[in-house]
Amino acid sequence: MTGGKTEMAVLVPERGTTVLMIGNPNVGKSALFNRITGANAIVSNYPGTTVDFTSGTFIGGGRTYTIIDVPGTYSLDPRDAAEEVAVRMLRDYPDAVVMIVLDATKTDRGLYVALEVMERGMPCIVAVNMMDAAHEKKISLDIAALQRILGVPVVATTATSGEGVRDLADMLRKAKVADIGAIAQRMRGEEPEREPAFTCGGCGGCGGR
Amino acid sequence: MEHVDMKQENDRKITPLGFYFALLGLATLLFGMADILVWAGIRPGIEVGILEIAGDDFFRWAWGGFVMVCAGIFMLAGSARVETLQQSAKVVLGGVLVWVIAGTDIFARLCVAIPAGEASPAFLNSCSGFLTEFAPPYTPAMLLIPFTLGIVYLIRMHANDDS
């Protein structure tokens, strides 16, 4: 089900089939990318390994996705040439699905850039990566609550062991545009109308609907 | 905070374990200094029993000797109240540095032992030839290995109180 290759050619965007992986540096985007596409992006344990984008393909649910591993960025106001690539990619693929990758041990920093992406009105899906490291540091994350707040699918993953990667890949077609206004409202304690009845355990299967 | 602890534990400051690591640290420090001094030409090379300090090359003896000196200092610095986490870490770090030097010494011997050598027409060394490369004398770092195994005890001690 996976077949990947790394190439630097410019790809023709096709609605709903391009996936951009956005997140802070060193949160394991490249490792996730390799897991999903079976490609050979270089993975290292230091921020700034990916300075150019790498693309690969993933076939799932009868659709062919082009997955693009984008250099890590702390915000969408680029600070260096590698971060500029990230911003440029978002601009060049306005119809893409954005896979926001968070580091479970440093969710706050990742959420900042996540909100910036959501403000752009692009369909999103969130991967909370490095769950193993969070577990080790005794940090626990309420994935279901995060999904309810953000209103987009949230999946917990550990790229080094491959845990949750399958779920993440299956979840790609459920990606949806986050209603940033509703998020802000929920944060102020005012529940927006059409509050979804949330009864499941938050497997992520329904995107919180 | 630190001061209060020190006064309270002053009488228990040097435990047998701490004493052991202090001795090990001192030995490492002296060996490291000997490495450097022999290289600097104070003596043309020391061979005592199974211990040898050849001192023939800057990289191994001056640079490596400096690492040994640091390892000794780390162990000495960590030997007082060695049971605390902070102090244990210093001792463990010192031990790891000794392992680095000893490990590269052993690796270097291994690399020399596998090929047959220039004079022989064969490519691979004979079994006995291979083993003779590992015969004594040894470098100070290699001799220290069995004694540094004490840091494994420290590592296990802290691994246990974590869970």
Place this chain on the structure above:
Amino acid sequence: MVFSSDARWEMVDEITRQTVTYGTYKQTLGAVLGDLTVKPLTGIPVAVAALYAFWSVFTSFAGELVTDGFMVKFFDGLWLPWFQAIWPDPGSWHYFLFIGNPAADTCFEAFGMLTSGLFVSVGVVLPAVFVFYLMMTLLEDSGYLPRLAVLMDTVLHRIGLHGYAIVPIILGLGCNVPAVTATRILETKKQRFIMMTLLAIFIPCGAQLGIMMSIIPDLIGVVILCLIIGFGIFGFVLNKIIPGENPEILVDVPPYNWPVKEYVIKKLWNRTKGFLKEAVPFVLLGILLVNLLYLGGVIQGLANLFEPVFVTWFGVPKETVGPLIAAFLRKDLAIAQLSIIPMTAYQMVASVVLVTIYFPCVATFVVMLREGWKELIAAIAVLFVVVFIYGGLIHAVGILLGVA
């Protein structure tokens, strides 16, 4: 809907408050050890030890085991005599091109495409880059590299860079090509320019280090010292004369990890494959080209033309012109070529340093071009000035020490 940065941070705080709970975090021995490797007092000795281990394993494996243990014996004892015996007509041009000197005893002396070319690329440089890439991969994947960046921050600020510049430097010691691309992690144009120029001039690649180790094991320390001093001096000067900023950076230190075996193998394979695909043909072509130029009398002509500069200014023999031409294709090849010119120890050091600093190899040249042609031209202008000044400086020091 777009928020201000403050509003966004407020939302982030609120979301984290509702979703993340921190358990009682107990400090582990591993974490304390990690801290010790960043604090200067303990971190610098650890860095010195790490460098020691790196170099020791590099020389033991590539030098003692593979090259001296097996490759020299194979190429000098079997490969070369076999070719010398079966190739017809030792006086002919094709013998000169492919086999080289008919009287040669070693593959370094022969200097034919099929003898020295294969020996240099496969016998000497391949094991060197292989073990170099392995060590580098471990350094990267364990998470030690960013800690080294923290340690080096103060020093690198002096030359207009910051701690993170250690990443392109370390990558450059493997190969300058990925290092040039890695300069993108530096913020300002000034920093990128300084880094790229210094990389192209003063950082020898793994292939060069491997061949130096094989040819001049006693002098390599002096050569590296010359390069480090040059790196410092010219970094400092460039920082003073180039306008622009050198912002502070907060280095993000990831946790230590045991390197994942599959990633290490994959990365090692990709890098070694890249070397085989790109370097080996270049070495072979380089020898062919240099030999053709010899046959055509071009090198002798250039040597006579540049003789005054080489002999009086740099203090090296005029024959060094040949290797300098080869250096444009592959620097490892050029250094191998230097080894057959009879020289004093000083001349050897000076000429090896010259080969290293004088021009980036063609592959580095191409990636630098991709990063911006204006910067490339400026870098080359700097390079010529540096080669001239530094080459003269080394000569002057040599004269003062009475060795030149």
